[in-house]
Amino acid sequence: MDWGKGILLSIIAFVGIIMTMVIISVRMDGIELVRDNYYEAEIKYQEQIDRESSTLLLDREVLAFDSQSKAVILDLPKGAKGNLNLYRPSDVSLDQSVPVEIIESGKKQISIASLKPGYWRVQLTWTENGTEFYQEKKITL
Known part of the structure; x- marks a missing residue:
């Protein structure tokens, strides 16, 4: 050749x-994209920065994860309202959203044992005394 x-x-x-x-x-x-409407989310990102800054000023950890009982523990005051997003980066069809309303004092436990094992991002957005807050935890089930 x-x-x-x-x-x-x-x-x-x-x-x-x-x-x-x-x-x-x-x-x-x-x-899959992280979000369907990521352009709109990017424009509103300053609001997200403000929520995170407000959360840093709190003197307590609002969102915690108990790996033994596979539950998310919320430490919110009475009257707080918000939304708990369970976000699975690898599969958008597994994402869940749980509305949160605190009626009585004390810590509230939300079981997530039914979720598929793997990496999750737990995102909590809530309103307390007219101020919006945001906290996020990365967990592995």
Whole structure:
């Protein structure tokens, strides 16, 4: 075999490999964005920064995870209202949202034992005395 045929076969093999990779990537399922409306979320991100700053001023940890009982423990005052988002980065279909309203004093436990094992981000957004707060925990079940 001479140089011309070797170069031609190398180019054909390279093009074949690239075309195979393109076809595989186009047919791939399960490619998901973090959010469907991430442009709108980016515009409103200053509000998120304000919530996180307010949370840092609190003298208590509001969101905790008990790995033994597989429960999220909320330390919110009476009258606080919010939303607990259970976010699974690898599969958007497993995401859950739990409304939270504190009627009585004391810590509130929310069981998450029914969730699929793996990496989760637990995000709590709540309103307390007219001020919005946000706290997040990364957990592994």
